[in-house]
């Protein structure tokens with residue numbers, strides 16, 4: 001089992017803006033191919049584990065992070081999710097066995113984003129690379145995309161002019177790099193809000209399943225965060241009163257709310273400036289794809305840079321981004337329905353369709369992230 005690594009890493013200076021999961025992955029994938037990227041982040045450090053947005057790490061991400069050894073560390077640390085259930089009242093509409101997806105990894109595992117970031121950081125530090133925290137790209141225009149020039153604000157407030165050969169904008173949904181490119185971020189915001197809360201329980205609880213309980217209207221999703229922590233996510237503002245707790249609550253760890261946007265930038269690069277992760281696309285957490293898709297961007301970009309083919313990045317990534325946005329949009333519309341007739345139809349038709357093997361396989365493949373092109377530099381079957 002190995003990986004085809006491209007030609008010699010020619011010396012090119014690379015600046016990565018953002019040390020979230022996507023920027024860290026880009027830095028790690030470049031480092032293991034012989035590059036020494038500089039990575040900066042506006043924040044004080046990685047995401048606090050208890051304020052993690054992403055939880056679901058899919059099988060495709062594990063494939064991508066195998067060559068660096070991070071996948072195995074994620075598997076050790078993560079909660080396995082053996083099945084998914086969708087329920088309406090007392091009725092189970094359908095159940096999916098996550099282990100039925102073919103390949104080395106089961107479809108998806110649960111690990112707090114803050115922990116995933118720490119595992120990436122640890123691997124990156126073995127190459128002698130650490131993010132420069134409290135260090136930001138300052139808003140401004142990039143005049144020449146082939147030889148970008150940006151201003152970086154250091155922790156002491158001093159300003160520095162940087163002219164990297166390659167600039168990677170992995171600086172999240174409000175990306176300064178995207179704005180500096182003058183790129184639009186078209187799409188739409190849904191009317192619906194999502195609410196989440198994480199509870200820590202005392203005593204043993206079953207964390208090996210994911211569940212969606214459908215109401216008329218609205219839903220509550222349940223996902224494991226750790227062996228004693230469960231996340232609930234809902235479209236209902238008063239959802240906490242409807243949670244059926246599996247054990248005694250030890251702590252209400254974190255609560256948040258957010259509005260869903262579906263947006264993506266096109267193209268994802270101009271000259272030698274590249275956008276990856278939330279800087280390039282945002283969508284609903286339904287399907288747990290955002291971080292996974294961004295990690296995929298980062299891995300493709302690093303491989304293309306090493307191959308000297310980075311100008312192909314946007315054309316190769318856009319179809320995958322569009323596919324995931326379309327799929328999460330459909331899924332989000334299904335769970336945010338308010339029309340009673342549409343809800344009744346959904347509750348009738350979804351279980352019938354998912355009784356058939358091919359439909360279950362398609363759904364599982366997308367949960368696993370196998371519905372986007374397989375990375376060509378990885379020479380084993382997923």
Ligand SMILES: Cc1cc2nc3c(=O)[nH]c(=O)nc-3n(C[C@H](O)[C@H](O)[C@H](O)COP(=O)(O)OP(=O)(O)OC[C@H]3O[C@@H](n4cnc5c(N)ncnc54)[C@H](O)[C@@H]3O)c2cc1C
Nearest residue numbers: 018020022042054055056137171172277278288290291292
């Ligand atoms: C409730 C919720 C649940 C989710 N669940 C999942 C899930 O289960 N699975 C999944 O795959 N995805 C999930 N997502 C999506 C996921 O959280 C994001 O897609 C992911 O965090 C994107 O990573 P990123 O590195 O692109 O951006 P971010 O994580 O936003 O990181 C961007 C980094 O850039 C830094 N930065 C910002 N501006 C600057 C600047 N000017 N200069 C330098 N640095 C800067 C920030 O400090 C930050 O550290 C979820 C999202 C939400 C809201």
